[in-house]
Amino acid sequence: xxxxxxxxxxxxxxxxxxxxxxxxxxxxxxxxxxxxxxxxxxxxxxxxxxxxxxxxxxxxxxxxxxxxxxxxxxxxxxxxxxxxxxxxxxxxxxxxxxxxxxxxxxxxxxxxxxxxxxxxxxxxxxxxxxxxxxxxxxxxxxxxxxxxxxxxxxxxxxxxxxxxxxxxxxxxxxxxxxxxxxxxxxxxxxxxxxxxxxxxxxxxxxxxxxxxxxxxxxxxxxxxxxxxxxxxxxxxxxxxxxxxxxxxxx
Numbered sequence: 001x002x003x004x005x006x007x008x009x010x011x012x013x014x015x016x017x018x019x020x021x022x023x024x025x026x027x028x029x030x031x032x033x034x035x036x037x038x039x040x041x042x043x044x045x046x047x048x049x050x051x052x053x054x055x056x057x058x059x060x061x062x063x064x065x066x067x068x069x070x071x072x073x074x075x076x077x078x079x080x081x082x083x084x085x086x087x088x089x090x091x092x093x094x095x096x097x098x099x100x101x102x103x104x105x106x107x108x109x110x111x112x113x114x115x116x117x118x119x120x121x122x123x124x125x126x127x128x129x130x131x132x133x134x135x136x137x138x139x140x141x142x143x144x145x146x147x148x149x150x151x152x153x154x155x156x157x158x159x160x161x162x163x164x165x166x167x168x169x170x171x172x173x174x175x176x177x178x179x180x181x182x183x184x185x186x187x188x189x190x191x192x193x194x195x196x197x198x199x200x201x202x203x204x205x206x207x208x209x210x211x212x213x214x215x216x217x218x219x220x221x222x223x224x225x226x227x228x229x230x231x232x233x234x235x236x237x238x239x240x241x242x243x244x245x246x247x248x249x250x
Contacts, residue, residue, distance in 0.1 A: 003029050003132065003167040005052070006045040017042070017166055029167075030115050030131060030214035049090035050134060050167045051113050053216045056083040057206050058109075058138055060151070062195050062221025069224050078197045078205050081151045083138070083161050083219070091164030094250045097231050098157055101141035104229050104249065107222035108180030108188050108237035111136035112199055113167050114218070119211040126203035129212070132169035135237045135245035136219050137162045137180075142228070162237075162247045163217065171241040173199070181236045182229060190223030192239075 002017040014029050015022040022045060024038040060079040068074075089095065097104050115131025138155065139162070145154025173192050180188035197205070202218055212218075229235060229249045237245045 001033070001132075001169045003050060003169060004165075005048040005050050006040065007048055008040060008045045012048060015040070028214065047090060047092075047165070049088050049093075049163050050165070051088075051163060051215045051217060053085055053088065054213050055085060056087070056161055056217045056219055057210070057212070058083055058155070058219035059197070059202060059221045062197055062202075063190065063223040064194070064196055066222055066224045066226065069226070074196065078202055080206065081155065084156050086158055087139075087156055087161035089159045089162050089247070091162070091245050091247070093159070093162065093247060095137075095139055095159045095162060095235070095247050096157070097229075097249055098141055101144055103142040105140045105142045105226050106180055106182065106187065106229055106235050106237075107138035107140055107226055108178055109136045109138050109222050110173055110176070110178060110192055110220045110239055111163055112203070112218040112220060114212045114216045115214055117211060117213050118203075119207050121204050121207045123200060123204055126200040129203065130199070131214070132167040133171060133173050133239075133242060134163050134167050134217075135165070135239050135242055136217070137235065137237050137245060137247065138219050138222060161219075162245055164245045165243050168242045173239070173241065176240040176242075177238075178223060178240075179238045180225070181238070182227070182233050184234075187227050188223050188225035192220075194223060195221060
């Protein structure tokens, strides 16, 4: 099931995407999938970012080959940082290249969307709190990130967390391919099972210290092949079983 958020006549709502139609839901999908009877063509609405997280919990160096290319070693436990909710944009939205940065990088990732308020999730129980999955690009001002020991500033600018094109609720991402392209050229290609710490481990580890709420997102880390982008570039993150997230750098 593909869940989207849309805007029609100034009112936003969640819906189910079926072919080119959107079936409007009565409330958020985390409260239960119940249609209200209204159906729209995808062409008559504005599609919004498919989730409204209170926080994005991101994981650094979670693919060994990426940790190797960074030359900074592989952490034994998940390396966590936060991206603000204001960094969220959706599919086909623009990513703004900050004037104070001189290197802007893509980092294609799997986003895990939480469906239930949860704390201290036990191993093996993460599927009970996961609502679905989406494509995510952990945009990074690499020069700003490397200038300080904390990553928040270099990864927290507005527009630095594109997600979409929807939330896919019916997939097992374990072996899914993930690919990032810049202007059609493949820059990253891997599979989700190359993660060092798998999704279940991440959910349990994160919820040891913080409560996750419906709509919150875990950015699970990026594979090797990171690189820079320029203004005017079209960047695509594609994950098998979900689709393609596409954004322009401006």
